[in-house]
Amino acid sequence: xxxxxxxxxxxxxxxxxxxxxxxxxxxxxxxxxxxxxxxxxxxxxxxxxxxxxxxxxxxxxxxxxxxxxxxxxxxxxxxxxxxxxxxxxxxxxxxxxxxxxxxxxxxxxxxxxxxxxxxxxxxxxxxxxxxxxxxxxxxxxxxxxxxx
Amino acid sequence: xxxxxxxxxxxxxxxxxxxxxxxxxxxxxxxxxxxxxxxxxxxxxxxxxxxxxxxxxxxxxxxxxxxxxxxxxxxxxxxxxxxxxxxxxxxxxxxxxxxxxxxxxxxxxxxxxxxxxxxxxxxxxxxxxxxxxxxxxxxxxxxxxxxx
DNA sequence: TTTCATGTAACTTATGATGTTATTTAATAT
DNA sequence: ATATTAAATAACATCATAAGTTACATGAAA
Numbered sequence: 001x002x003x004x005x006x007x008x009x010x011x012x013x014x015x016x017x018x019x020x021x022x023x024x025x026x027x028x029x030x031x032x033x034x035x036x037x038x039x040x041x042x043x044x045x046x047x048x049x050x051x052x053x054x055x056x057x058x059x060x061x062x063x064x065x066x067x068x069x070x071x072x073x074x075x076x077x078x079x080x081x082x083x084x085x086x087x088x089x090x091x092x093x094x095x096x097x098x099x100x101x102x103x104x105x106x107x108x109x110x111x112x113x114x115x116x117x118x119x120x121x122x123x124x125x126x127x128x129x130x131x132x133x134x135x136x137x138x139x140x141x142x143x144x145x146x147x148x
Numbered sequence: 149x150x151x152x153x154x155x156x157x158x159x160x161x162x163x164x165x166x167x168x169x170x171x172x173x174x175x176x177x178x179x180x181x182x183x184x185x186x187x188x189x190x191x192x193x194x195x196x197x198x199x200x201x202x203x204x205x206x207x208x209x210x211x212x213x214x215x216x217x218x219x220x221x222x223x224x225x226x227x228x229x230x231x232x233x234x235x236x237x238x239x240x241x242x243x244x245x246x247x248x249x250x251x252x253x254x255x256x257x258x259x260x261x262x263x264x265x266x267x268x269x270x271x272x273x274x275x276x277x278x279x280x281x282x283x284x285x286x287x288x289x290x291x292x293x294x295x296x
Numbered sequence: 297t298t299t300c301a302t303g304t305a306a307c308t309t310a311t312g313a314t315g316t317t318a319t320t321t322a323a324t325a326t
Numbered sequence: 327a328t329a330t331t332a333a334a335t336a337a338c339a340t341c342a343t344a345a346g347t348t349a350c351a352t353g354a355a356a
Contacts, residue, residue: 055301
């Protein structure tokens with residue numbers, strides 16, 4: 001079944017953008033992701049609408065972060081991408097008044113709702129600054145510098 | 149994004165099969181699901197391989213339950229359908245040695261693993277007999293009969 | 297005023313699940 | 327025996343939809 005890797009890709013891009021001092025063009029982002037500038041604009045548009053990035057046209061234009069990585073969570077980006085459900089599992093709808101179908105769908109739905117709630121809660125707990133530099137260079141994991 | 153409703157549909161079918169005294173043909177199951185007999189065989193084949201149903205060729209043949217509904221869980225059927233992942237969310241793989249991509253994928257993966265574990269645990273707790281008759285006719289929910 | 301870059305609509309391609317046809321195998325009824 | 331029924335399976339066709347592409351408009355800076 002098809003997978004949507006936009007969340008992973010956009011997080012990757014946002015963290016790299018944080019290390020740049022100039023806007024990143026859709027062209028550059030696209031070549032980094034082995035994809036197309038229009039696809040990048042399409043996807044980034046959702047993040048811009050929610051205020052996480054800004055876009056500027058013309059010379060020297062492109063995409064920039066609109067806030068600190070520490071102010072953005074995985075959940076923020078997940079929501080901004082606007083995917084309806086995180087599950088490949090769906091419900092049947094051939095006999096919506098059949099008590100068996102209703103019971104089956106209710107049971108599955110209960111589980112999906114609980115699992116999705118956990119997933120979103122965990123996404124909400126992770127900010128992008130924690131992911132930056134791939135943990136390795138992050139203060140807590142360093143051996144040297146900053147004295148003690 | 150596409151949804152896979154095979155779990156819901158197969159559970160629905162299995163519970164109905166429990167109420168029949170003769171095998172259900174792929175033809176009958178297909179018309180109940182508004183689909184095709186070959187698709188039914190394809191899907192039921194997975195359940196047969198795991199021992200939940202049996203199939204018989206020829207006159208009077210078709211599909212039958214191989215065990216009590218109380219011995220089958222949602223997890224059993226989910227596993228028998230052999231879907232790789234329950235999530236639409238995937239990881240990126242453009243720069244597998246980039247520490248940022250690694251960190252991002254690790255963070256997402258951690259969450260998916262935890263959420264999937266919860267989902268499978270919940271699926272494991274539900275047996276098909278509990279879904280039968282749509283709760284409404286189930287002993288605990290009945291007002292009348294059986295004395296008391 | 298030329299160049300660069302986003303914004304967006306319209307269209308094409310790719311992928312994978314589902315649906316279909318055709319043929320083989322096997323079990324039962326006549 | 328043999329006709330009928332139904333699963334098993336291979337091969338192919340269709341469909342849905344995400345991703346990719348082309349084309350053109352808008353707007354900002356050199």
